[in-house]
Amino acid sequence: MAVIRKLKSGKWQVIIRKSNHKSIYKTFIEKTVARKWARTVESQIEKDIYTDYGNAETITIKDLIIKYRDEIVPEHKAKKSTTHKLNKLLRYDVTNQFVLRLRSSHIYNLQKQLEAEGSAPKTINIYVQFLHQIWNTAKRKWSINLPAQSPFELVTLEKVDNERDRVLTYKEYDDLIARAAESKLLMLRDFIEFLYCTGARYSEAINLLRDDVDFEKKVGTFRDTKNGDDRTIPLADNVLEILKRYPFGKTFFRVTSYDSYNWFFNQACKRAGIENFRSHDLRACFITNALLSGMSEASVATISGHKDFRSMKRYTRIKAQDLIDDVNKISAIREYKKINS
Numbered sequence: 001m002a003v004i005r006k007l008k009s010g011k012w013q014v015i016i017r018k019s020n021h022k023s024i025y026k027t028f029i030e031k032t033v034a035r036k037w038a039r040t041v042e043s044q045i046e047k048d049i050y051t052d053y054g055n056a057e058t059i060t061i062k063d064l065i066i067k068y069r070d071e072i073v074p075e076h077k078a079k080k081s082t083t084h085k086l087n088k089l090l091r092y093d094v095t096n097q098f099v100l101r102l103r104s105s106h107i108y109n110l111q112k113q114l115e116a117e118g119s120a121p122k123t124i125n126i127y128v129q130f131l132h133q134i135w136n137t138a139k140r141k142w143s144i145n146l147p148a149q150s151p152f153e154l155v156t157l158e159k160v161d162n163e164r165d166r167v168l169t170y171k172e173y174d175d176l177i178a179r180a181a182e183s184k185l186l187m188l189r190d191f192i193e194f195l196y197c198t199g200a201r202y203s204e205a206i207n208l209l210r211d212d213v214d215f216e217k218k219v220g221t222f223r224d225t226k227n228g229d230d231r232t233i234p235l236a237d238n239v240l241e242i243l244k245r246y247p248f249g250k251t252f253f254r255v256t257s258y259d260s261y262n263w264f265f266n267q268a269c270k271r272a273g274i275e276n277f278r279s280h281d282l283r284a285c286f287i288t289n290a291l292l293s294g295m296s297e298a299s300v301a302t303i304s305g306h307k308d309f310r311s312m313k314r315y316t317r318i319k320a321q322d323l324i325d326d327v328n329k330i331s332a333i334r335e336y337k338k339i340n341s
Contacts, residue, residue, distance in 0.1 A: 121158035199286030
């Protein structure tokens with residue numbers, strides 16, 4: 001039986017006590033609302049369908065993000081970039097919602113805000129997926145009682161077209177290097193050349209340890225890469241010369257953050273007149289150039305770290321005009337055999 005009593009504050013408190021069930025307390029401003037809620041809860045308890053959300057009623061999405069950032073993210077490999085994204089997410093209105101009041105409409109509004117700011121579909125999806133992951137963590141790991149149906153199940157992610165065919169021409173690369181040499185980020189020129197000539201990811205290059213480079217054997221080892229493995233690659237002479245220019249510290253290249261580096265990189269591209277080109281496309285430049293040089297797919301994959309050609313294919317951006325000399329060689333060989341047969 002529910003008990004409804006008036007508090008000194010003028011509000012109405014509902015107390016529901018049932019055998020073999022935890023006591024339930026809730027406060028309301030109006031008595032009629034209190035009575036209606038009490039009848040609903042008692043009915044749900046009788047039907048054994050009541051769920052106690054008591055520990056979630058005062059928790060906001062912001063509270064969950066902060067808890068996730070401080071407790072879970074430090075164990076992530078990409079903890080710096082993840083922390084940055086979560087801190088940015090805290091600025092949006094959706095994080096002020098109480099978890100029990102979060103609706104799919106709030107998430108759609110977040111998508112619209114991000115789109116209005118110029119975020120790419122993939123970036124928008126990343127933020128939505130972060131929230132979904134945090135919701136699941138709260139429910140499964142922190143034992144916070146949340147509704148059975150997640151509002152994220154009602155949200156459609158943005159359609160992503162990730163196919164890219166952009167690589168630098170040799171002239172564009174020379175122009176980019178020249179503009180990078182003028183940058184206030186003094187290492188920019190060398191760092192771009194390092195990525196272009198090794199196919200390394202940004203994180204691999206930044207975290208390359210001095211102890212993991214053998215200048216005599218001309219090899220370097222990237223530790224704990226994206227797929228979890230260590231990877232040893234050959235280093236060209238120009239790459240070794242770059243590394244020798246940074247003789248101090250445990251690592252060779254130091255920059256405050258990826259965002260900082262990316263800003264300087266984009267400025268260099270702009271000054272060189274290069275459009276639609278990202279830093280990560282330098283990895284595709286290396287893979288494409290390596291294959292065009294005659295290197296086998298297996299050899300390129302050994303350097304790039306791809307487990308199979310299927311995963312490497314999205315970085316292979318060989319165009320028809322790149323193969324003109326090769327098809328001419330086929331005709332030349334046929335003519336040579338005709339003459340000498």
